[in-house]
Amino acid sequence: MKYLPIDRNLFVKNRAKFTAQMKPNSVAVFNSNDIYPVSADSTLPFAQHRDIFYLSGVDQEESVLLLFPDAPYEHQKEMLFLKETSEHIAIWEGEKLTKERAFEVSGIKTVYWLQDFHKILNEMMTYCDTIYINTNEHYRAAVETETREDRFVKWWKAKYPAHQVAKSNPILQRLRSVKESQEIDLIQHACHITEKGFRRLLGFVKPEVTEYEIEAELIHEFIRNRSKGFAYTPIIASGNNANVLHYIENNQVCKAGDLILLDVAAEYANYSSDLSRTIPVSGRYSPRQKDVYNAVLRVKNEATKMLTPGTLWKQYHVEVGKLMTSELLGLGLIDKADVQNENPDWPAYKKYFMHGTSHHLGLDTHDYGLLHEPMQANMVFTVEPGIYIPAEGFGIRLEDNVVVQESGEPLNLMHNIPIEIDEIESLMNP
Structure with a gap:
């Protein structure tokens, strides 16, 4: 791994929070990805x-975690199963975790090789009544490939049909959405790496540069700062490409006078950051571009203030819609008649701002979190309003990552990343 070691106490705390929510006399199993x-x-x-x-x-x-807080013996309460390493594997694939190193990483004392898993699981099944299976129930999930977890669930149900089944995902949705301080530090570090990449671009972008050259500059800066690379597929959308919300081709030439919508960010230690900025190819915004840009920025700043404990997701987006409606009226993109005659299920502002304003952020870019429950302190959200105007050949999105605080305004983890027009133009025209 490129990232520096993480204090294992984070994972010890996470397991304690999870097992505290488990039913009596139950086992939970978690598998690595394929x-x-x-x-x-x-x-x-x-x-x-x-x-x-x-x-x-x-x-x-090829790793498996088994949790059994009510196990009859202490050494059975937490168990890791790992692919057995060897000198041959070390030569051909690189060093794998030893049992000693696995304890240093995880804080789990009982570590077995993977070939012992079925034998030991069979013993645990004779002690327990319920098994927690780990299904993907994220609201954006659309999984078409059978995963290692899927295969395990299918096998386990056939092997042990008399046991009760419980789901780990509802517990994890709540736990993972509220971050420990160490997790916020890791997300902050990913944001710092993203900042370095963005500042690098401000001195690089000029007319006739290609979108893929910009992508190359970013990946260079991210990897040299211990990131694996992009937290998600990068969007580098110049001109009208910005009006395709998930434009990822990144293969066009950036033309003088156009804007570039950048939705690009680094990961660090599997934690995501998520940045959007919109910059001028020629180093300066036109008057019209400035007006639209500042409208988006005002919406972002006001929306950020709403991310406080107790806020309800649906109501938050209703209020952001009101802000955006006001700005679009000011820009002349919609008029009062559009608002008066709007469809409540698709308000007038949706013509120019058709996506959500915020999502949870963490180990996944669209992280776990139950959207019907009130926001809590130490949840991390994006704030990313945009205005997209195909008829004028540009779209603008601005996005920061913020932490909900117990009191006061949210903490902006990207407050050092340039966003004001004057600062961006100054950095692009030294």
Whole structure:
């Protein structure tokens, strides 16, 4: 791993929070992700399942975590199962976790090799009444590939049909949405790396540069700062490309006078940051671009203030919609008749701002969090309003990452990343 070691006490605390929510006499099992094939003998880079990482810190394929807080023996309460390393594996694939190193990473004392898993699980099944299975119930999930967890669930239900089934995901949705201080520090570090990449761009962008050259500048800066790279597929959308919300081709030439909508950010230690900025190819915004930019910025700043404990998700977006409606009226993009005759299910402002304003952020870019429950302190959210005007050839989105505070305004983890027009123009025209 490129990232520096994480204090294992984070994972010890996370496991304690999870097991405190488990039913009596129950077992929970968490599997690593698969390594997915491409073709021939090539594979996609391994990305660890965020749940087993959250609970153990293990960032390695073919790993299993078993939690049994009511186990009859102390050594059975927490168990890790790892792919057995060897000199051959070390030569061909690189060093894998030893049992000693796994304890240093996770704080789990009982570590077995993976070939012992089924035998030991069988013993645990004779002691327990319920097993927690780990299904993906994220509100954005659309999984078409059978995962390692899926295969385990299918096998376990056939093998042990008399046991009760419980779900780990509702517990994790709540736990992972409220961050420990160490997690906020890791997200902050990802934001710092993102800042370095963005500042690098401000001295690089000029007319006739390509979107993919901008992407290359960012990946260079991210990796040299211990990131694996982008937290998500980067959007580098010049001109009218910005009006395609998930534009990822990044293959066009940036033309003088156009804007570039950047939705790009680094990960660090599997934690995401998520940044959007919109900058002028020529180094200066036109008067019209400034007007729209500042309208988006005002909405972002006011929306940020609403992210406080007790805020309800639906009402938050209703209030942001009111802010955006006011700004669009001021820009002449909609008129009072549009508002008076709007469809309540698709308000007038949605013509120019059609996506949500915020989402949870953490180990996943669209992180866990139950949207029907009130916001809590130490939740981390994006704030990302935008105005998209195909008829005028540009779109603007601005996005920061903020932490809900117990009292006062949210903490902006990206407050050092340039966003005001004057600062961006100054940095692009030294």
